[in-house]
Amino acid sequence: MIQMALAALKTQLKNFVQSMFDEGVLDSQFSQIQALQDSSNPNFVDEVITLFCTDAERIITELNKYLGYQSVDFSKLDTYVHQLKGSSSSIGAHRLKLACVNLRQASDDRSKEGCVRALNSITREYCLLRSKFQTLIQVTHDLIVFVIRMIGLKLSDIMVKTL
Amino acid sequence: MAGGGCSKDTAVDFGDQPHVLAVDDNLIDRKLVEKLLKNSSCKVTTAENGLRALEYLGLGNDQRSAMEGTVSKVNLIITDYCMPGMTGYELLKKIKESSVLKEVPVVIMSSENSPTRISQCLEEGAQMFMLKPLKQSDVKQLKCHLMKCRS
Numbered sequence: 677m678i679q680m681a682l683a684a685l686k687t688q689l690k691n692f693v694q695s696m697f698d699e700g701v702l703d704s705q706f707s708q709i710q711a712l713q714d715s716s717n718p719n720f721v722d723e724v725i726t727l728f729c730t731d732a733e734r735i736i737t738e739l740n741k742y743l744g745y746q747s748v749d750f751s752k753l754d755t756y757v758h759q760l761k762g763s764s765s766s767i768g769a770h771r772l773k774l775a776c777v778n779l780r781q782a783s784d785d786r787s788k789e790g791c792v793r794a795l796n797s798i799t800r801e802y803c804l805l806r807s808k809f810q811t812l813i814q815v816t817h818d819l820i821v822f823v824i825r826m827i828g829l830k831l832s833d834i835m836v837k838t839l
Numbered sequence: 840m841a842g843g844g845c846s847k848d849t850a851v852d853f854g855d856q857p858h859v860l861a862v863d864d865n866l867i868d869r870k871l872v873e874k875l876l877k878n879s880s881c882k883v884t885t886a887e888n889g890l891r892a893l894e895y896l897g898l899g900n901d902q903r904s905a906m907e908g909t910v911s912k913v914n915l916i917i918t919d920y921c922m923p924g925m926t927g928y929e930l931l932k933k934i935k936e937s938s939v940l941k942e943v944p945v946v947i948m949s950s951e952n953s954p955t956r957i958s959q960c961l962e963e964g965a966q967m968f969m970l971k972p973l974k975q976s977d978v979k980q981l982k983c984h985l986m987k988c989r990s
Contacts, residue, residue, distance in 0.1 A: 705972050705974075708972070708974050708975060709871070711975065712871075712875070712878065712975070716982050720874065723870070724867065724870060724871070726872060727866055727867055731866055731867065734866060740975075749915045755923070758921065759865060760951055761950070762865050762867075762868060762971070763866075763867040763868070765867070765950060765971065765972050766867050766868050766871050766972040766973075767867060767970065770971075773912065
């Protein structure tokens with residue numbers, strides 16, 4: 677029974693991550709990140725996701741700020757979007773990375789309108805990604821809590837039998 | 840230890856746990872490269888820019904150049920190319936200008952696959968040029984390549 681429930685949860689998690697790959701939200705680089713999680717670093721994926729999201733939000737805020745000025749400093753924009761593109765690429769956030777490429781192009785073209793459109797796209801992709809990451813972290817957490825509870829039950833089961 | 844080997848540099852002894860200095864202005868990339876290197880049994884120190892890297896290596900502006908004859912703290916330096924202030928290329932040049940550090944292999948990482956950039960770095964003495972994002976297989980290959988150069 678427990679085996680089955682555990683297997684079902686694991687499958688749910690696996691399918692969810694797979695859907696992110698299928699939709700192009702994530703690419704194989706994310707698998708690299710997952711593969712780096714081990715017993716010496718059991719929260720690695722969580723930590724990377726958290727770092728990434730904090731940094732991404734900081735950058736998107738700055739991009740909004742700089743695009744809000746009458747006279748746009750395109751080289752400033754470029755510096756920020758370069759950082760976000762780099763992070764997106766390193767974590768495997770495929771669609772977000774592509775959205776960054778578009779902003780870079782619009783910035784190179786010195787098109788404020790193009791930049792605004794591209795930034796909207798970045799914001800959309802980021803929000804989608806963040807929401808999926810949150811689900812991923814939640815399901816993983818639920819899985820862990822489930823396992824711990826099962827272990828707890830098994831232990832108390834054993835104790836009751838030996839008393 | 841020493842051994843004849845490669846006609847080129849790398850007079851540094853890796854031992855079992857090479858000490859690597861990883862330089863990158865991007866927080867996520869620093870975390871990633873650190874974990875990748877640790878997984879390959881490296882001891883890792885990170886720096887967020889060229890100036891901090893030079894300070895760590897003892898080549899900072901405020902530091903006296905009484906570093907002559909001192910052994911390098913690190914066995915390998917891996918640096919991002921595109922960094923604000925001092926680029927990875929400029930950092931590479933500074934390292935190659937130092938009598939203490941010029942033998943330390945320097946690897947450049949970049950997200951841009953630019954042939955000009957690559958040859959520029961190799962000409963200046965970079966050991967390798969690696970494309971980002973880095974994968975575990977890249978780091979394994981790197982370690983292999985550097986160990987081979989020793990033996």
